[in-house]
Amino acid sequence: MENFFTGIIIIIFGAFISLFLKNQNHKIKLTSISAVIGAVFTIVSAIKALSGTLEAYSFYLGPVFQNVVISLDNLSAFFVIFISLMSALAIVYANGYLKKYIDNKKDISAHCLFFNLLIASMLLVVSAKNALWFLVVWEIMSLSSFFLVIFENDKKEVIKAGVKYLVYMHVSVVFIILMFAVLSINSSSLDFDQFKILLNNNSALCNLVFVLGFIGFGIKAGFTPFHNWLPDAHPAAPSHVSAVMSGVMIKTGIYGILRVLSFIQHPSAQIGYFVLIISVISALYGVLYAISQHDIKRLLAYHSIENIGIIGIGIATGMLGLTYNYMPVAILGFAGGILHIFNHSIFKELLFLAAGSIYTKVHTRDIEILGGLIKPMPKTAVLFLVASIAICGLPPFNGFVSEFLIYFSMLKGLMINNVAFFIASILSIAALALVGTMAILCFTKVFSIVFLGQPRSAAAEDVKEDTTISFIFPMILLALFTLLIGVFPQYVFNFMMSVVNIFTRNNAVNLSQTITVMQTLSYCAFGLCGFILLLFVLKCLFKNKHEKHSTWGCGYNKPTAKMQYSASSYASPFIKTLTPLFKKVSDIKKPRALFPAEAHFEEHLEDVEEAYFLEPFFKTVERFFAKFEKIQNGNIQQYIAYGLVFLALALLSVVILG
Numbered sequence: 001m002e003n004f005f006t007g008i009i010i011i012i013f014g015a016f017i018s019l020f021l022k023n024q025n026h027k028i029k030l031t032s033i034s035a036v037i038g039a040v041f042t043i044v045s046a047i048k049a050l051s052g053t054l055e056a057y058s059f060y061l062g063p064v065f066q067n068v069v070i071s072l073d074n075l076s077a078f079f080v081i082f083i084s085l086m087s088a089l090a091i092v093y094a095n096g097y098l099k100k101y102i103d104n105k106k107d108i109s110a111h112c113l114f115f116n117l118l119i120a121s122m123l124l125v126v127s128a129k130n131a132l133w134f135l136v137v138w139e140i141m142s143l144s145s146f147f148l149v150i151f152e153n154d155k156k157e158v159i160k161a162g163v164k165y166l167v168y169m170h171v172s173v174v175f176i177i178l179m180f181a182v183l184s185i186n187s188s189s190l191d192f193d194q195f196k197i198l199l200n201n202n203s204a205l206c207n208l209v210f211v212l213g214f215i216g217f218g219i220k221a222g223f224t225p226f227h228n229w230l231p232d233a234h235p236a237a238p239s240h241v242s243a244v245m246s247g248v249m250i251k252t253g254i255y256g257i258l259r260v261l262s263f264i265q266h267p268s269a270q271i272g273y274f275v276l277i278i279s280v281i282s283a284l285y286g287v288l289y290a291i292s293q294h295d296i297k298r299l300l301a302y303h304s305i306e307n308i309g310i311i312g313i314g315i316a317t318g319m320l321g322l323t324y325n326y327m328p329v330a331i332l333g334f335a336g337g338i339l340h341i342f343n344h345s346i347f348k349e350l351l352f353l354a355a356g357s358i359y360t361k362v363h364t365r366d367i368e369i370l371g372g373l374i375k376p377m378p379k380t381a382v383l384f385l386v387a388s389i390a391i392c393g394l395p396p397f398n399g400f401v402s403e404f405l406i407y408f409s410m411l412k413g414l415m416i417n418n419v420a421f422f423i424a425s426i427l428s429i430a431a432l433a434l435v436g437t438m439a440i441l442c443f444t445k446v447f448s449i450v451f452l453g454q455p456r457s458a459a460a461e462d463v464k465e466d467t468t469i470s471f472i473f474p475m476i477l478l479a480l481f482t483l484l485i486g487v488f489p490q491y492v493f494n495f496m497m498s499v500v501n502i503f504t505r506n507n508a509v510n511l512s513q514t515i516t517v518m519q520t521l522s523y524c525a526f527g528l529c530g531f532i533l534l535l536f537v538l539k540c541l542f543k544n545k546h547e548k549h550s551t552w553g554c555g556y557n558k559p560t561a562k563m564q565y566s567a568s569s570y571a572s573p574f575i576k577t578l579t580p581l582f583k584k585v586s587d588i589k590k591p592r593a594l595f596p597a598e599a600h601f602e603e604h605l606e607d608v609e610e611a612y613f614l615e616p617f618f619k620t621v622e623r624f625f626a627k628f629e630k631i632q633n634g635n636i637q638q639y640i641a642y643g644l645v646f647l648a649l650a651l652l653s654v655v656i657l658g
Contacts, residue, residue, distance in 0.1 A: 001057040003048070004072065004127070007041030007084070007189055008120050010034050019109050024102040028095055031112040035091045035119055035478040039084035042123055046084075049077035050498055061133075067131035077263065078338070078499045079126040079255050084246045090240040093353050095470035097240050100360060111151055115241070117144040122248065129192040131180040133284050137171070138252075142169040145249060148241045149233050168219055168421050175216030176256070179209055196263045196362040210271050211273045213260040214278075220524035221253030223312065227305045228610050230288075234301035235365065239356025242297060243653060246304045247349035251341050254311060258338075261319070262502055262536030269420075271321040276424060279312025280431045287438040288581065291445070291571050292605040295365045296355050298516060299446065300348065303391060307344045309339050313428055314406040317413060318503060320421055327509040329413045334500045335493060336405030341399040343485065345389035350478040354384040356449065362459045367567050369457035370450045381451045383475045388443040390482045393436050396525035398485035401492065404521065407432065408514070414490040438574075443500045445570045453564045473530050487525040490518035573604070574592035 014034020017537040018027040049072035056071035072080060094115070098108055120140035128134040146169070150162035184190055184204060188200040199206050230250070234242045261267065261476050285307030293299035314337025321330030357380045358373065359365055375383040388399035410432075414423040455461045493514070583606040591599040 004045035007038040008123060011038035011116050011120045015113045015358055018112045024108055027108060027112050028098055031116055032091045034094055035116055044108050045082040046072060050074055054240050056656045070127045071129055072127055074498045075258060075502050076126045080123055082345050083122050083248050086349050087244055089474040090244045091115060091539060092470055093238045093474045096355055096468050110147060114147040122252055122413050126251050145245060146612050149237045151238050158236045161232035165229045165233040170398045172216050172219035174211050177213035179216060182209055192379030199263045199589055200265050206270055207271055210260055214257055218254030221250050222305050223278055224285045224434060225609055228614060229296050230305060231301045235295055235297040239359060243349040243352035247345040248485045262584060265335045267322055268325045269321045272316055272323050275312055275552050276316035276372035279316055279487055280428055281307045283309025284431060286312045287435050290298035290441045291438060294368050294567055294574055296367050298366050300351050311340045314340060317409045324416050324418055326416050327504060330504050331500055332405050332412060333451060333498045334503050335408055336402050338499055339496050340402035343402045346481045348400060350383060350475055353475050354380050361463045364459050367446060369447050370460045371453045371456040372460060374451040376463040379472060380465060383479050384413040384477045385447060386482060388447055392439045396486040397482045399491040401485060428596045441574060445455055449567045466612040474512040482568040487522060489521050490515055493518050581610055599657040
């Protein structure tokens with residue numbers, strides 16, 4: 001564990017030292033260097049753990065904490081690798097992204113401190129094996145991410161999003177505390193190993209513990225219906241923070257669910273179907289609302305909910321494979337779900353970083369007023385396209401591999417002699433296929449509206465791409481990861497087995513068929529890459545041998561932005577078929593004259609859960625507490641009177657009781 005602790009210390013030390021530097025550029029550079037060096041140390045430690053070297057350390061922290069154990073088993077090591085890697089790339093990107101804030105004299109000291117604290121706390125969360133210590137570092141993670149969300153604290157909507165996020169995180173921790181309380185009381189310990197022994201010997205507690213844990217960790221992960229903080233917090237934060245929160249931090253919620261599941265030797269069918277239903281709803285709900293968004297970062301936030309649902313479908317299928325004692329389904333389900341954790345962190349971080357590059361140049365997140373950015377920003381356009389293909393689950397990129405494994409597991413599940421699982425598998429396959437279709441619709445909309453056509457506003461004109469190394473290098477590396485996993489799935493699958501074995505208890509299963517399928521996918525991916533490369537070469541060879549005309553010009557050579565599809569009109573035919581699932585809010589100014597000077601129409605779709613359930617509830621609570629405003633009116637004399645009344649009552653009670 002020396003490398004792991006060294007990495008944590010370097011990350012934290014760099015953050016605190018940066019507070020004493022006066023130059024803002026030096027602050028972010030020192031923070032970045034310490035985060036990258038620390039990431040190298042923690043990744044080395046995690047690789048050792050995955051190779052079979054047990055990484056563990058324990059120390060006694062008194063009668064309250066008892067024996068605190070920090071260790072890296074295969075599950076922890078897997079999370080440490082992608083937390084360290086993704087966070088390091090994001091902080092490198094921050095060097096370019098924060099430049100505009102530094103130029104505007106904004107102090108970034110707190111941002112540098114809390115970003116590294118977030119990295120360190122996430123690493124400690126996934127390595128903690130003591131309940132109380134886990135809660136301490138979990139709270140540090142929530143608070144540090146809160147301060148990162150409210151970085152632009154001069155904006156009212158940012159503060160509102162930050163407060164909403166903080167409230168949800170503390171609702172989350174209440175359920176987690178309840179889960180640990182049940183486990184600690186029944187095991188008389190705070191140690192995770194004792195929890196595992198308890199649940200193996202007391203199956204009656206398993207369902208209660210898992211449901212409490214799933215709700216608590218599910219709020220952090222963003223499962224529906226616990227997702228409402230996520231579409232507000234991600235757009236409010238700086239893009240590199242959004243990338244870490246969406247690509248990495250919400251996965252600590254998935255880690256918590258998997259850690260609780262590792263305590264349970266035989267998950268019941270009830271909790272398996274519970275997770276599957278919630279996951280399918282989350283995937284459908286997330287992608288459906290993503291299609292209707294105009295804010296590019298809010299759209300990406302809803303896709304995080306969708307992909308958390310896809311991860312959940314894989315995990316739930318694995319759980320049901322264990323329940324019905326059919327190991328091929330369990331292995332493929334867990335492998336697909338856990339691999340999608342890593343895959344999603346890669347392409348979602350790439351999408352947020354590319355969105356940040358766009359935002360730094362056009363200063364807007366509204367895709368309706370963009371367009372034509374592929375010419376001034378070709379590198380960003382290509383990288384965004386790679387991530388878009390990956391998130392849609394299309395070959396030859398990584399999203400296809402993990403979703404294929406999940407499909408494969410559910411198809412294998414059709415061979416289980418159980419009617420309920422057969423029906424659940426059929427419906428889940430159909431739901432996952434629909435999610436993929438809607439994701440393609442959504443990202444063809446985003447890419448075409450943002451990058452193709454002509455600029456729709458002055459903001460999208462005269463744009464010049466920032467090609468500094470801090471901007472481009474992290475995105476190129478992420479794009480390379482998406483491709484490598486897509487073309488070498490057999491090696492990735494073998495790597496995932498060390499993590500999957502935690503849940504399948506190392507049951508021996510012949511996986512030769514699966515390895516053969518993975519190799520076939522690899523050959524197909526190479527063939528597809530070769531075909532794309534051939535088309536590119538042919539395009540370059542015949543580049544100057546054809547005349548150029550406007551696409552779909554139809555004989556008219558002076559098109560305008562008003563003739564193009566908008567994001568709303570592109571998605572409208574599909575959204576109209578699902579009108580009951582949305583609450584429409586329209587802003588319209590109708591033309592009034594024969595030759596109207598102006599007309600305006602804008603339509604927004606609100607989250608039905610928030611519009612019909614949460615907002616009425618919060619307004620009722622607000623009205624209730626408003627009745628007590630007169631008590632706290634700022635009148636000092638009245639406050640003194642309160643004190644005198646309290647003292648009088650206290651003395652009276654002493655006299656009566658004495």
